[in-house]
Amino acid sequence: MQHTPQMRLTTQRQIILEELGKVTSHPTANEVYDMVRKRLPRIGLGTVYRNLELMSDTGMILKLEVGGTQKRFDATVAPHYHIRCLSCGKVDDVDIPMISDINRIAADKSKYQILGHHIEFTGLCHDCSSVEEKVSIN
């Protein structure tokens, strides 16, 4: 009998998923690579990229295309908003409710077929705003 080809849960995938679940930060592919390499020293960077991409396609994880130059990944799949530190680039969750109306409002004003939205706050994280008190950045 023909069976539907399915994604195998290889050791590599399992460990990527585990390591991503351990952290509340939103690591870049390279940071995930570093984390995973401690347990699987021979894993390839390409494998990490391929599997992060694959897992975000299937909805197992979230791919964040926020500001900054790198993509970031998140084991929390429930939709939520983010804040990015303008100084160090760190990304954290913001625990405010989803604005559910906004897609409809935007749909009225746009010719696009709206599929979703994301809010990204920008600011300074605790560490960076303490530093900036001392070192002004004109």
Next chain:
Amino acid sequence: MQHTPQMRLTTQRQIILEELGKVTSHPTANEVYDMVRKRLPRIGLGTVYRNLELMSDTGMILKLEVGGTQKRFDATVAPHYHIRCLSCGKVDDVDIPMISDINRIAADKSKYQILGHHIEFTGLCHDCSSVEEKVSIN
């Protein structure tokens, strides 16, 4: 007498600004380069990058760090929201009012010093949603 060093409005800068002002799309640095090159064939790509960065630092233009791999630039500096086509990557403005309360709400829930926010809708532009009706993407 010492005078404050100021940014000179060179021909290159002027033309970059003019070309950016002509379009309502949100061109990438490379697209700006192509536009400007029609009038200044010898301009360097580095000059375009350097000046777009510089002009966004001084607030003359807006740098959009939206999803996708490239930075985009906008001659409209008044804050507004954007929508990005998931299929072709095009970015357009969304003409809905700013949600002014949201920064304060987020500030209550976060340890960050909030400086601003941006909403990015995702969806399909008119062209792409017509295509997808015919060519399903599963």
Next chain:
DNA sequence: TTGTGATCAGGAATAATTACCACTCATACC
């Protein structure tokens, strides 16, 4: 076992951006 397709590691290739450097240009001062 053995064939098949999914997956892997490693490295090469690509794309976007930035850094560097020698040269040019505008300006201020003589």
Next chain:
DNA sequence: GGTATGAGTGGTAATTATTCCTGATCACAA
């Protein structure tokens, strides 16, 4: 007008993030 100075330029090299390619390996079913 000459010229020193620093801002700006163009071309190229380097860097960064990501994707692609290839041959080897693995899991599973016949």
